[in-house]
Amino acid sequence: MYNFEFVKPATIADAAKALGTEEAQALGGGQTLIPALKQRLNAPATLVSLSGIGEMKGVCRADDGTLAIGGATTHVTVASEAAAHYPALAALASHIGDPAVRNRGTIGGSLANNDPAACYPAAVLGSGATVKTNTRDIAADDYFQGMFTTALHDGEIITEVRFPVPQKANYQKFVQPASRFALTGVYVAKFADGVRVAVTGASENGVFRWTEAEAALSADFSPAAVEGLTVSADGLIRDIHGTPEYRAHLVKVLTKRAVAAAA
Amino acid sequence: MPQVSMTVNGKATSGTVEGRTLLSGYLRDHLGLTGTHVGCDTSQCGACVVHVNGAAVKSCAILALEADGADVATIEGQANADGSLNVIQQAFQDHHGLQCGFCTPGMVMSAAALLKENPKPTERDVREYLEGNICRCTGYHNIVKAIMAASGQDVTAIAAE
Numbered sequence: 001m002y003n004f005e006f007v008k009p010a011t012i013a014d015a016a017k018a019l020g021t022e023e024a025q026a027l028g029g030g031q032t033l034i035p036a037l038k039q040r041l042n043a044p045a046t047l048v049s050l051s052g053i054g055e056m057k058g059v060c061r062a063d064d065g066t067l068a069i070g071g072a073t074t075h076v077t078v079a080s081e082a083a084a085h086y087p088a089l090a091a092l093a094s095h096i097g098d099p100a101v102r103n104r105g106t107i108g109g110s111l112a113n114n115d116p117a118a119c120y121p122a123a124v125l126g127s128g129a130t131v132k133t134n135t136r137d138i139a140a141d142d143y144f145q146g147m148f149t150t151a152l153h154d155g156e157i158i159t160e161v162r163f164p165v166p167q168k169a170n171y172q173k174f175v176q177p178a179s180r181f182a183l184t185g186v187y188v189a190k191f192a193d194g195v196r197v198a199v200t201g202a203s204e205n206g207v208f209r210w211t212e213a214e215a216a217l218s219a220d221f222s223p224a225a226v227e228g229l230t231v232s233a234d235g236l237i238r239d240i241h242g243t244p245e246y247r248a249h250l251v252k253v254l255t256k257r258a259v260a261a262a263a
Numbered sequence: 264m265p266q267v268s269m270t271v272n273g274k275a276t277s278g279t280v281e282g283r284t285l286l287s288g289y290l291r292d293h294l295g296l297t298g299t300h301v302g303c304d305t306s307q308c309g310a311c312v313v314h315v316n317g318a319a320v321k322s323c324a325i326l327a328l329e330a331d332g333a334d335v336a337t338i339e340g341q342a343n344a345d346g347s348l349n350v351i352q353q354a355f356q357d358h359h360g361l362q363c364g365f366c367t368p369g370m371v372m373s374a375a376a377l378l379k380e381n382p383k384p385t386e387r388d389v390r391e392y393l394e395g396n397i398c399r400c401t402g403y404h405n406i407v408k409a410i411m412a413a414s415g416q417d418v419t420a421i422a423a424e
Contacts, residue, residue: 003282006282030324031324034285035305035306038323039304047282049326100309100312101321101395103318103320178307
């Protein structure tokens with residue numbers, strides 16, 4: 001790993017200031033970034049740790065009924081503290097990576113990285129959550145812009161994520177057993193005004209909504225409702241673990257499982 | 264050069280490190296605590312698991328400076344005060360939970376973290392908890408058996424497959 005200057009500010013304001021310097025990079029839990037730095041895939045001049053910012057940690061129910069999760073909150077904390085408010089989200093967090101990863105990795109870090117096979121993007125897009133940064137609010141539908149690409153500007157910090165809490169929800173992950181990432185994962189959330197279905201791990205463009213399934217499930221929230229639909233393999237990921245056709249098949253199977261588990 | 268201080272196995276330590284120094288490097292190269300093993304360069308193998316403020320973490324995936332002020336526990340601090348093996352270590356010996364032993368420090372530290380939060384885990388709980396700890400020798404069966412035994416459960420029904 002190339003050397004860098006390490007700073008650990010205690011406030012969002014100080015972190016934003018530190019990230020304003022040239023070639024500065026934010027560090028969440030480091031469970032992706034540190035391995036990437038070790039591979040010399042990245043060479044920041046300054047690494048700005050977000051782990052010392054108390055105002056970015058924790059889970060609470062906001063006055064408007066949404067669930068607010070600080071950007072520097074670890075997966076293990078979401079798994080325990082979100083359980084009473086939003087069980088599907090807590091369950092997703094409790095199966096990210098492995099225990100040591102969950103003790104360090106953060107929701108903000110995962111979303112800023114936007115790995116095409118990460119779990120949190122499916123929950124955020126599937127819930128229609130809002131990504132709050134130090135400068136603005138970004139709707140999930142605008143936030144994810146492709147593999148490892150987001151609406152974040154350089155130096156922008158995810159301070160909080162606001163989740164509307166659905167009536168029912170479930171996440172089904174078909175685990176790639178070596179990496180623990182999703183070979184394909186589907187998040188289904190049923191709200192009073194409709195159903196959202198978000199798919200991770202499958203597309204070369206990262207997480208996406210399966211809108212045909214959303215329409216079918218909004219009319220009839222049952223596994224049978226998506227039986228007649230087909231998922232196109234165009235633009236899906238081909239790698240040693242699975243073909244685009246295999247992933248397309250998984251999208252439907254996992255959607256049905258998620259609906260069955262949520263119902 | 265930055266200074267770092269942390270408590271390691273109950274003793275105050277401090278040293279001069281670089282920004283890029285990993286906690287695993289601080290423990291091994293600065294403190295000479297080479298029981299924490301580094302088995303991969305990709306943060307996947309789990310041989311380097313230590314406890315930071317009580318939580319299991321991969322010491323090769325956290326900067327030493329991130330652990331400044333922390334309370335760190337490594338395999339060197341696991342034995343009983345009289346030097347005898349603790350209950351988890353003894354169970355690994357009794358149930359042949361290792362062959363080459365390279366992954367063992369991480370396995371023991373993960374097991375200790377598991378048993379602290381879940382004192383009577385099921386076999387499945389143990390296997391799920393060890394997802395981030397890779398062993399190339401044992402096929403895991405005897406590791407799982409050792410951890411079950413360390414939790415005080417009867418393991419006679421668990422076959423040594």
